[in-house]
Amino acid sequence: MRARSARPGPRPGPGKAGYTFLFAGVLALALLGVLVATRGAATDGPLAAGEPSGHYAEPEGVGDAAADAMASAVRIESGASGRPAARAADRGARRVEPLPPSRPLEATPREPSPAIGPLFSTEQDEPGHGCTASVVHSRQRDLLVTAAHCVYTDGFHTDIAFAPGYHDGEAPYGVWVPTSIDVDPEWMTGRDEDHDVAFLRVRQVGTDARVEDVTGAERIAFRPTADRPARVLGYPGDAERPLACQSVVRRESASQLRFDCAGLPGGTSGSPLLTDVDAGSGLGTVVGVLGGKDEGGDDETSYSSYFGDAVERLYRRATAG
Incomplete structure (x- = not known):
């Protein structure tokens, strides 16, 4: 998982009296850890086995329940599903942003982008988000x-x-739930970090709108240059x-990309690595998603599985039919 490292400096010892309090504190933390672990297991959400190929077709009722849970947790603008936007394949001539490195090389707040948003988990007292996803052309x-x-x-x-485009409790482009999810069987059987990529096909409950x-x-590129x-x-x-x-x-290895930037914490897993970003629409080309090595990296460096032949096959399987 994406981890945040802390390197505290040396501290003075607690002294004799301090050890009594230290032992009590450690015991309390251990008990708290048991409670937190139990609570975490209870809110991890339901799971489905799917097919050995790495494909899962979500029953309609399951998605409907997730959408219902979101309806009470976020504000959804009326008419959100009817808001038109230029599709990636129709953009024509573009003015590409130069994308100079951030100074300092650290993530900072930015306005939302319509094609990028958080993935919420709804089987909790209140839905919360722990990953990011983006709409790609199909x-x-x-x-x-x-x-x-x-x-x-x-x-x-x-x-x-x-x-998509979520901000401040508002879902300006509506809420979308999966009809299917595809991962590589290498991820299913061994959590192979070279296959840490997933494609989801989604729908909006109650409409026939298409998210794109x-x-x-975004466009998607296979075998991208570093x-x-x-x-x-x-x-x-x-x-x-x-x-x-x-x-x-940059290339970390034959099967991994790296992106050096501080301040991308948990929750940013799945975020797109975008090149050739259009200055007008903000849409670009996805060449990776935060994940891969160490399931995303640490507070200084992020990684992505390389979008090579295996990811292209996964894309084609997800979009078949």
Whole structure:
């Protein structure tokens, strides 16, 4: 998982009297840890086995329940599903942003982008978000990409909802729930960090709208070249607005990309690495998603599984039919 490292300096010893309080404190923390672990297990959400191929078709009633839970947790603008946006394939001539590296090289707050939003977990007292996803172009105009560890942990998570452009408790482009989820079988069987990518096809309950028609969509690139300027935009787990950072996408290895930028905490897993960002629409080309090595990295460096042949096959499987 995305971890945040802390390196505190040396502290003076507690002294004899302090050890009594230290022991009591450690015992209390241990008991608290048991309670927290139990509470965490109870709110991890329901799981489904899916198919050995890595495909899961979500029953309609399951998605309807997730949408109902979101209706009481976020404000959904009336007419959100009818708001048109230029599709990635229709943008024509574009003016590409130069994307100079952020100074300092650290994520900072940024305005939401319509095609990017948090993935919510709805099987809790109150829905909360712990990952990010983005709309990518497909023939069916209903596709998201995120990290596999966001949607599959010993089973497919079935309490997922997507709120593109989310901010301050508002879902300006509506709430979308999966019709299917696809991960690589290498991720299912061994959490292979070189296959930490997932595609979701989504729908909006009660309408026949297609998410790409509402939000626009990023392009997706397979076998991308490295050493290119890029932007990451994603939602920390405790934030109501996204963070963004610009840096250079580099090759960490034959199967991994790296993106050096501080301040991308938990919740930004699945965020798109965007190149060739259009200055007008803010839409770009996804060359990776935060995940991969160490399931995303640490507070200084983020990673992505390389979008090579295996990810292209996964995309084609997800969009078949």
